[in-house]
Amino acid sequence: MSMSATIDQRPAWRALQSHAEEMRNVHLRELFAEQPGRFAHFQRQAAGLALDLSKQRWRPKTFELLLDLAREAEVPRAIEDLLSGERVNRSEDRPALHTALRLPADASLVVDGEDLVPGVHRSLARMTTMVEKFHAGQWRGTTGQPIRDVVNLGVGGSDLGPLMVTHALADYRPAGAYEINVHFASTMDGSQLADYLSRFNPETTLFVLSSKSFTTIDTLSNAQTARDWLLSRLGDAERELAVEVDRDLVMRQHFIGVSASPKKMAEWGIAEANQLEFWDWVGGRYSLWGAIGLPIALVIGMEGFRELLAGAHDMDRHFREAPLEDNLPVLLALAGIWNVNFLDIRAHSILPYDGRLEYFSSYLEQLEMESNGKSVTHDGQDASYSTCPVLWGQLGPNAQHAFYQLLHQGTQAVECDFIAPLRRYDDVTDAATRTHLMNQHRLTLANCFAQSRVLMLGDDAIDEPGERPSHKRYRGNQPSTTLLLDRLTPRTLGALIALYEHKVFVQATIWDINPFDQWGVELGKQIAGETERILASHQGIETMDDSTRGLIEALWRTEEAKGS
Numbered sequence: 001m002s003m004s005a006t007i008d009q010r011p012a013w014r015a016l017q018s019h020a021e022e023m024r025n026v027h028l029r030e031l032f033a034e035q036p037g038r039f040a041h042f043q044r045q046a047a048g049l050a051l052d053l054s055k056q057r058w059r060p061k062t063f064e065l066l067l068d069l070a071r072e073a074e075v076p077r078a079i080e081d082l083l084s085g086e087r088v089n090r091s092e093d094r095p096a097l098h099t100a101l102r103l104p105a106d107a108s109l110v111v112d113g114e115d116l117v118p119g120v121h122r123s124l125a126r127m128t129t130m131v132e133k134f135h136a137g138q139w140r141g142t143t144g145q146p147i148r149d150v151v152n153l154g155v156g157g158s159d160l161g162p163l164m165v166t167h168a169l170a171d172y173r174p175a176g177a178y179e180i181n182v183h184f185a186s187t188m189d190g191s192q193l194a195d196y197l198s199r200f201n202p203e204t205t206l207f208v209l210s211s212k213s214f215t216t217i218d219t220l221s222n223a224q225t226a227r228d229w230l231l232s233r234l235g236d237a238e239r240e241l242a243v244e245v246d247r248d249l250v251m252r253q254h255f256i257g258v259s260a261s262p263k264k265m266a267e268w269g270i271a272e273a274n275q276l277e278f279w280d281w282v283g284g285r286y287s288l289w290g291a292i293g294l295p296i297a298l299v300i301g302m303e304g305f306r307e308l309l310a311g312a313h314d315m316d317r318h319f320r321e322a323p324l325e326d327n328l329p330v331l332l333a334l335a336g337i338w339n340v341n342f343l344d345i346r347a348h349s350i351l352p353y354d355g356r357l358e359y360f361s362s363y364l365e366q367l368e369m370e371s372n373g374k375s376v377t378h379d380g381q382d383a384s385y386s387t388c389p390v391l392w393g394q395l396g397p398n399a400q401h402a403f404y405q406l407l408h409q410g411t412q413a414v415e416c417d418f419i420a421p422l423r424r425y426d427d428v429t430d431a432a433t434r435t436h437l438m439n440q441h442r443l444t445l446a447n448c449f450a451q452s453r454v455l456m457l458g459d460d461a462i463d464e465p466g467e468r469p470s471h472k473r474y475r476g477n478q479p480s481t482t483l484l485l486d487r488l489t490p491r492t493l494g495a496l497i498a499l500y501e502h503k504v505f506v507q508a509t510i511w512d513i514n515p516f517d518q519w520g521v522e523l524g525k526q527i528a529g530e531t532e533r534i535l536a537s538h539q540g541i542e543t544m545d546d547s548t549r550g551l552i553e554a555l556w557r558t559e560e561a562k563g564s
């Protein structure tokens with residue numbers, strides 16, 4: 001925002017502050033009592049998603065004031081800037097154009113004199129060729145066997161999106177395709193990879209190196225281990241046939257690279273034909289929509305992948321066209337702003353009631369906290385207000401047996417997002433199993449609706465509360481949003497993810513921060529590199545603080561004892 005007064009000095013913010021004083025001691029049960037038809041008033045739908053915001057601790061007046069805030073922060077203009085390719089990532093002086101990745105082929109988006117859409121669709125066409133080859137059983141390893149296990153080596157945005165979506169959409173495998181099992185190894189300690197290497201057949205295993213920068217040590221360490229494993233194990237396999245292992249062949253048949261740096265991929269040894277490139281105007285945590293989504297396409301096929309893109313595009317259009325008061329991402333963002341900045345609720349839990357969304361909260365942890373975990377505004381000033389809340393989550397039914405105790409009776413106020421599909425299992429062919437599973441789904445929805453109700457009403461959710469000891473009391477008044485999908489499909493999942501992406505952008509706009517950089521992760525990488533040099537060389541420990549010295553010496557003593 002190019003405005004002199006910071007957002008918290010502006011009239012709309014001030015009006016919300018004084019309104020928050022009136023609202024601070026108002027319980028959600030009173031809000032429901034005073035407003036018949038509250039659900040209809042605060043419910044909105046778009047792109048196959050329905051958002052119930054009636055359990056937020058707000059009144060229609062709050063809602064109006066928040067919309068004023070959005071207008072004052074020039075949210076509509078910011079949306080236009082984002083979608084039209086303005087350089088909204090100001091610290092890195094580039095656009096953030098993940099939305100371009102889901103534009104249809106007949107669209108056009110000209111940025112700096114170049115239409116980006118043909119390049120996007122060329123990249124999708126390259127992915128299509130690759131995916132079809134795998135699904136025809138024609139992508140073969142060096143010994144001629146079809147590749148069956150594909151391991152994605154990547155971390156952060158090069159892991160979490162594909163991991164989340166492949167799990168969520170595993171039911172959507174294309175019929176008749178040669179089945180490819182997709183796996184993910186992200187951790188730098190090699191523990192996930194070591195497990196795969198101990199079980200997989202190198203002749204039928206391929207690695208996808210996913211790294212926008214192609215410099216991430218976590219991914220490169222795993223990649224090096226994987227390459228050595230293949231070269232030595234395929235060497236063994238081929239020696240039986242008295243043939244020397246052909247390194248180039250191994251690289252061509254067993255490695256694909258996905259990166260914004262073709263040069264670095266080539267230096268690492270990725271064959272040119274196996275390089276999928278994307279652009280620096282796609283942020284890592286916003287990148288599942290293009291080549292980084294290859295593992296997704298390997299599971300659901302390109303048709304399914306294009307449906308995912310279409311769903312996200314539905315949401316992009318809604319975001320651009322819907323008025324603020326009906327705009328799902330804007331409303332989700334405003335609910336968050338109201339909680340964080342005016343009700344002092346700085347914890348946010350994501351609670352899907354569908355096992356297929358197991359990784360959705362981890363995905364959102366990166367999307368929200370790496371994007372908006374910032375304290376400096378666009379002009380380099382310290383923000384004088386809170387920004388991103390601490391966000392975490394777990395499958396709702398499992399979390400009920402873990403941390404819901406804190407939600408119900410702890411001292412923290414927490415905003416919750418409940419997410420569930422209405423329809424599930426109605427396509428299971430075996431009738432008896434279908435009935436059982438549909439009943440399980442109904443049970444799950446009952447739990448979802450019950451939990452948000454108890455969090456809202458507390459003891460008042462019980463018909464006849466009566467006298468109860470204090471340890472059995474529920475105070476309620478925890479705000480929540482419920483997000484219902486008609487059905488979890490590639491299309492609705494695309495819309496759901498885009499909804500959260502745009503929510504993050506709207507909040508960043510109001511907070512006047514850049515959601516598209518992540519400078520806060522750099523220092524840790526640098527210091528880890530220096531620390532590793534000290535660990536290996538045994539030199540420079542005197543520059544360390546006392547605690548770190550103690551830890552390093554503990555490691556050295558262990559190494560000496562083992563004689564390593």
Ligand code: F6P
Nearest residue numbers: 156157158211212213216284521
């Ligand atoms: O360290 C943070 C980060 O840069 C994330 O933003 C990114 O998604 C992840 O690391 C992986 O980066 P890359 O895709 O360049 O390997």
